[in-house]
Each structure stands twice: as C-alpha cells, then as structure tokens.
Amino acid sequence: MNRIARAFSSFALCLGLLHAGLGIAHAAGPGKLIIGYPPGQSVDIIGRLLADRLSQTTERKWIVESMPGQSGSIALAAVARMPADGSVMTLSASAALAGNPFLYTNVRYDPIKDFEPIGLMYDAPLLLLVNAALPVKSLPELLAYLRAHPGQLSYSSPGNGSVSHLAMSELLRRSGTSMTHVPYQGASKSLADLAGGQVQVSFDAIAAAQPFLASGKIRAIAISSKERVAVLPDIPTVSESGIEGFDMVPWVGLLAPAGTPRDAVDKLSVELGKIVQSEDFSRRVVSLGGRPRTAPAAEFRSFLRSEVTRWSGVIKTSGAKLE
Template identity: 40%
Template sequence: MTNRRRFMLALAASALARTAPALAETFPNGPIKLVVPFPAGGTADFVARLAGDRLSAQLKVPVVIDNRVGANGNIATEAVARAPADGQTLLLGSTPNLTINPALYKKVNFGTLKDFAPITMLAQAPNVLVVHPSLGVNSVAELIAAAKARPGKILFASGGNGSTGHLAGEMLQHAAGIQLTHVPYRGGPQAVTDLIGGQVQMLFFTVPTVMPHVRAGKLKALAVSSLRRSPVLPDLPTVAESGIPGFDATPWFGLLAPAGTPRAVIDRISLEIAKAWGDEDIKAKLAGQGAEPWTTTPEQFTAQLKADLVRWPEAVKRSGATVD
C-alpha cells in the first residue's frame, strides 16, 4: 500500500469518526424510508407497516413504506445496500431476500453481512406442514413412513423454486431420508388450491392461508416448521418434536440499515422497536398474520443471519434450484 493510499484511508476514517456522532445526535432529521421488497398486502408488508407506524409515533417523523418489488426482492435489497448510511433508509429484511437469494441467484449485487447493519428481528412466521386427507396420515412420522413405502410418489407443492416452502420440503427429505416429488407453482394460492383438490398431497405454507382450510376439514395440519411451538398454534407439534430433531425452517422478518450506519442510530431504532413490541396489541396483530414478535440485539440478529446463511443455502444446493 502506498503512503498516499494510507494517508487517504486515515483521512476517511478520521472524517467518519467525526461524522458518526453528529449523525447520531441529529437522527432522525426527516422522514424515514422503509423499503419493503414485497408487494403491498402480504405478511411482509403488514409487519413493515406495523413497525413503521410505531417508529413514526415514537421518533416523531413520518415513516414512508416503499414497496419496491422485482427480482424476488433483489432490487429493493440492492437499493438499500447503496443508500446513505445515516439511518434514514431502512430495509425490511426477510429469510428469502437475505439468506436464500444469495444462493438461488448466480449473482446478487449485495453481501448480506458486508453491506448491511442488522438492527433487530421483528417477527417469525413459521409455515405449517399440511397434507390432503386422502393421504391417510395423521403425523409427521406417518408421513415419513408413507414416503418410505412409496419413494417419489408423494407430490409436495410449493409457491415456487427456492421459496421457503420448497426448501422446507427439501430439508424434510434430507433429514428423514425420504424421496418426495416437488411440484412448483407460480405462487402459493394456486398450490393451496391444487392441494385442496387432491392434485398434490403436501405443502409447507403460511398459517393464515392454510388454517381456515384445516378447520373446514379440507386439509390436515401435521406440524409447524419452527424449532419451538408457535403460540398462534400451541396444540400443533413442531417437525423437530415429531421425529426430526433440530428441524428449523422458520421464515422471519427484521430491520436493517446500510453498513456503516452509526451504532448510536442502530441502537436507537432497536430500542424503540423493543419498547413497541412489548405491547399486547402488537402481539395480537402479528398473531392475526400467523406470526409472533421477535426482537433481538444487533449481535443476536447477526448471529441468526450467519446461521441461516448456512442452513438455507445448503437446502438450495441439495435441491438444485436456480432462477437464472
């Protein structure tokens, strides 16, 4: 490294050291933009708006929700990675855009751990493993036995290649040593429709979508995909306690800022979310989406990202899924 290069780096570091405290003291200095990589109306959008409303009330500034769809979330994620590191632009991160896409696409123009400063988790929303009643199974153990008796004959649907439902099915196959046949759909609703119609036999999908059909007797719920039972469905066992120890395929949502955002700003936002997320009203609203509140420190969020950047890409690799 040349002396001039060393000098320029030292100068930049000195400027950052002087600027960061100033940014923290003036934060927020105007509207905050919360970029959501998914369309309006879904669970991700709901969680983002809930967080945005509470942050707006507590920070006394507008929080504008920017639903920026495209490339399975990559466009929005890349945009926030390149935004100014001042806390005024945040990302609604999720399992797909931050931990699955880097393995699903041959190239993404962001690094989950390199380009973002994790703030706090917001919620986890486990999928439910449901089957068509005609399959004649009443538990995960019976499903595994049926799959072993008929390798490749049980069709498991998903909302598309690389979706959390698809990869949860891949994780189940690998952990249980069974062979299923994946049938990807262009979105979850059609997959659920065909499951109800008996064209496919099993599916991992969201609580609000499948549970009305379970209660109507059209589908049978076997387990949830989270490591521990969901308070939304306390009587439904987990896959892990149903014979597959350690099974965890839990989609989540969290808040992140561009890398380099002052730690004081990160801590301020994290603290405000922690305050808000203790309300019973928040818990009830998230429960309506099949989710539960989940706040963490930035360090805990970082640890979760590191673990999931192993778990989900391994499932992508085993499945052979790609969108390129």
C-alpha cells in the same frame, strides 16, 4: 421587549414544549422504510404498522416505499446503495437475506457487508400439510406411506427455491424419502391445488393455510419450528415427530445500509424492541401466523451470520438454482 412580544414568545415556547411532549415534532426530514414485497402480504402489513409506530416515537416521519421483485432482492440491492445517514431502513425476510444470494446468479448485494442489522422482529413457522383424503394423520404415518408407495406422491410449494421448497427438501433428505416437487407462483395456487388433491403434501405459512384448514380440505400434521406454537398447540413439531433438531423457520428483521451511524442504529434498535413487545403489535403479528421475536443490533448481526451459513448449506444440498 414589549408586552405583545413577550406574550408571543411565551406562546411559542409553550407550543414547542407541547409538541415535544406529545412526540409529534419531527426534527429530521422524513425517512424511508423500503419493503420488497407486494402490498397486502404479511411483511408489508407489519411494515406499515411499524412505520406508523416509529413515526410516533422517533424524530422522523417514516414513509413506506414498496419495491417488490425477485423475492425481496430488488429492494435489498437498492437499499445497499442508499444514503447511510439513518434516513433509510428496510424490512426484509430471511429468504432474501440468507437464501437469495445463493439461489440467484444476479443478486447485487452481500447480506453481511452491505447492511447494518437493527433488530429481529418476528418469525413465521411453517405447517406441514396434507390433503385430507390422504390416510395419514402424523409425520411418522406420512413417512411410512411414502416408503410404502414410492414415487406416488407430489408436494407443492409457492415457488422453486422458496422456504417451503427448501424445508421440504431438507425433510425428505433427513428422512430418506422422496416426492415429486411441483412449484407454483405463490401460496394461493399451491394450497388450492393441495386442497383439490392435484398434489398431496406441502409446507406453508400458518396464515396462508388457515382458510383451507377451516374448510376441512387439508390437514396440518406437524410444524417446522423447534417449539410448538401458541395458536396451534395441538400440532406437534417435526422434531418431536422423529426428525430430531429440525428447525426451518423464516423470519423478518429490520436493517439499514452499511455505514449508518452507530448511535442511529442503536436508537432505532431500542425503539424497535419496545414496539415488538407492545401488546397491540404482538397481537397483530400473531394474527398473521407469526411469533414476535426481539434481538438487538449486535445479537441480530450474529444471528444473521449464522443463518446465512445455515441456509446456504441447505440450498447447496437441495441443488436449487434460480436465474
């Protein structure tokens, strides 16, 4: 080998080692992260951040593909039929996995059989909200008001069969009270009418409620998780307010098509855990009203099974059904 050839070979070797050390060489082709929710929603925001982090720490460049529709079910149906070779993942919420198969008559996937769970990422407790003019400042006071004024109050939700609707249905069932349900198309209109007094009560996500709370037009009186949340430490849980054991919290996890190789799932699960526990990622989740949560593949699989059983029961009891 002449001097020029040896120099070129050494340069190429050094460059390759440099790229490998920096983690910027993508040995595999690009992967797809399918997200079944519109751009700008919290799942989409977190998904894009996740794709960026995974592109830095794995052998693939991960590209986000938006596929909104039917509250996340369109994306899940598509992913269930995509190649199970480690090149496809989806970020999905509990409503699409544990709720929609029992709400819609035309869902084309099985939440257990059609996916390989990779890991849990975060959850997002709901706030129990009232119009500021309503003379109640706690859940016990709200329940007492409902019993004293039967048929007079209504509650809003972002849609029939939404987690907000189901959480309220369960609260009313367990407390033996009732209100009229007024479903909307999305949280913005639901909360705007709550602030305006057209409806008096609602359950909704922390991030969606924050601007209305800041205006003073609505009041938070309880939170749907078993534990209080760090961003609103003074808001008691529904459970400690008298409905013992109440825990109605939507969550988000990462999945791949069923049959994805176990080594690929395990590697992605490890990387996901590191990302979720990182300071900047956790801070972003919290800013959107969520709580970072980690559960590796096997644990997430067990959790998913239990959640499918639990939410199917809640839906059956509520009588909610969608076409």
